[in-house]
Structure formats: C-alpha cells, structure tokens
Amino acid sequence: MRYKFFSLNELLEFSSKSQIKKLVKTFKCQKNADLELFLHQKAIIFEKKGRSRTYLYIDTKAKKIIAYFTISISSLNIENFSTKTISYLYGQNNVNSKCLPCYLIGQLGKSDNCNLKIGNQLLKKSISIIIKGHNILNGRFILLDSLNNDKIIKFYQNNGFIPIENVKKEKEVIKMIYWLL
C-alpha cells in the first residue's frame, strides 16, 4: 500500500532523529503556515517531552508526509463557567478545581501536494485513537481548534463537532467540542 499511517513516536524509536527531521520537512502547507511550522519545529520536541502525539500519513513511494494530526491531553479552565455548564463538562457541578481534563486535537491537515480527499479519514483516525484512550481512561469531551472558515467549520460539524465560540466574530480560530458521551 502506497499510503500508510505512522506514529511519530514509532518512527523516532526505530529511526535516527536526523532522518525524521528530514522527513518532517517534506510536509509543505502554504495555506496554513502554522500547520507546517508546528510539524517542522515542534512536533519532535513535543513528542520527546511527552506533551503531544503526532500521527503522520505518508506517501511511502514519494517518501513524503501528505497529512498529519497532533493530539494531546489538555485541561479546560472553568473559572468563569456557570455550575450548569460545569456539570455538563464534568458530570457534577461541585468541582474542587479550576480546570477539567480534556482531549485535544491540536493540529490536523494535509499538505499542498496532496490531492487525496482524506479529511474525513484523517479526522476519523484521530478520534479513533482518542477513543482508545477514552475506553481505558474515560473522559467526556474532545476540543479542537478550527480555522474560522465556513467550509472548515462545516466539515467538522458534519463529523460531530459543535462550535463553542461565536463563529461570526472576527477570530482566526474557533474552538469546537466533540462529546464522548
């Protein structure tokens, strides 16, 4: 099979860091410079520091990364939320904490040279991996940053995500939620 999924962690374990650095540089995305910047400069460091996990979709024939996503465990600040909202997010409203745990899809996208329609597959894969963790550890929701663009927001909405920031505002990014309930 020409296109394969790999975890960055797996690649770092069985290849040299310099090889992987060369590999990540094959990912190009001018439409979303941050997607490229994160993979080129942060993904390996974050992987090694235990901050996030990155999964790569690789064209093994061209030896290029054509898409990737990064997931992590994060926490949501609930200091300004009503008790009702806290109970929805946590299952009870008497929380002795300023934050609640959540899963995060931090980055997700494909490269400029990828013509395959793999958005759904990529998102499905990222949720499947989180659900593996959810089956072991539990948890109530996933958060995701979507570019504030109608087409992209619609894509996530069609796949179970709901915006939790006002999409009409002049914001670069909108947070969205996916309930694991």
Next chain:
Amino acid sequence: MKKKESIMTQTIENPTITLPQEADTLIKKAFQKRKKVKKLVTLKPKNNKKLDWLNEI
C-alpha cells in the same frame, strides 16, 4: 525571520485552554444537541460475545 505561532500551536503549548465568556452558553447548547449530531466513530460496540455468560445470571 521567525514565523509567528498561531493560536493552534499556542493551544498545544499551553497546559490550560481558556475560553471566552460566550462559551458558557454555547457549551450548554452543544451538550443539549450532543445526541442529535452524527458521530464519526462509534463509541460502544453493538454487542460483546465475551459477556454472553451475563445473560445466564
């Protein structure tokens, strides 16, 4: 020149996510319609043969 990090990278970098006040209402609405939205991945298997013995209790 160093490229500017976007909100997405900052979200991964920061251990805590802070949302604007408007999110309070939007989370409530999102919770209420959580069962109506199409889920991409099935959370629970439809059956589990390993648990057939439970029917005999």
